[in-house]
Amino acid sequence: MRKNGFTTLATLAGALLIGTAALSGGVNASDDPLKTRKEGFEANKKAMGAIKKIFEDGADLGGIAAPAQAMADFAKRVPALFPPGSDKGETKAKPAIWTNNADFTAKAGAFEAETAKLVQLVGSGDKSAVQKQFGAVGGTCKACHDSYRSE
Template identity: 50%
Template sequence: MFSRIVLAVSAALILTGGAALAQDVIQTRKAGFDDFKKAMGEIKDAVGKGDLAAIGPVTDRIDAFAGKIPTLFPPGSDKGKTAAKELIWANFPDFTAKAQDLQTSTKALKVAAASGDKAATGKAFGTMADSCKACHQRYRSE
């Protein structure tokens, strides 16, 4: 009888701990995406003002976050207050590829901005925004 109680309590603690861990990762990824949204606004403003030198550090922030995106969606983090669709976990290789596309387009934006070519930078920014949209359309509930 005692072993059943210990087993039941242990299972409850594991499940509760898993739920808490899922909520922590959800909060972490929400904070990351909030900063990402802010960074996109900073880039848009910089492009509009022609302040291309300001874009490099912002793209570094986005690139670092994009590299972490797949780790912010571990199994079980689809429960709770999240806009993540279950399709992420069903098609994780494609989801990961989309995060890599974001990194690639972010690096291209940094190169374009460093060149000083405003038109190329604007185009690269559009490409990066399209990579965001591709992931959101497939994997995020609005």
């Protein structure tokens, strides 16, 4: 069953407020990097889902601005969320993050660059370009997960 436009937008707005708060601040990584990165990646996943839903529903591209910006803000923090010693506890992070940190940091940098491009493109109104860039962002997620995340 398809929700009406107002209900869909209200649902997305609520999810984005929660996700944006988790992506943009919250717990300081030095306090508990494992908790911070789990919350951040979960919020990032929700932001990706919100953007996907906007595309599926044919909604205004303007709705992508907030989740795209939240992802870009989070992307800047990713390498710092994996300090030495944060490989303990319930984590899906592979040890290779710490043994091959230069490559991990490069992959995180690609995520940061592609989310920044997404933020820039949202204002263009070019749905095709925004969708293509959203795919590029997803590609950076996959590249990092393939190497550094246990499923």
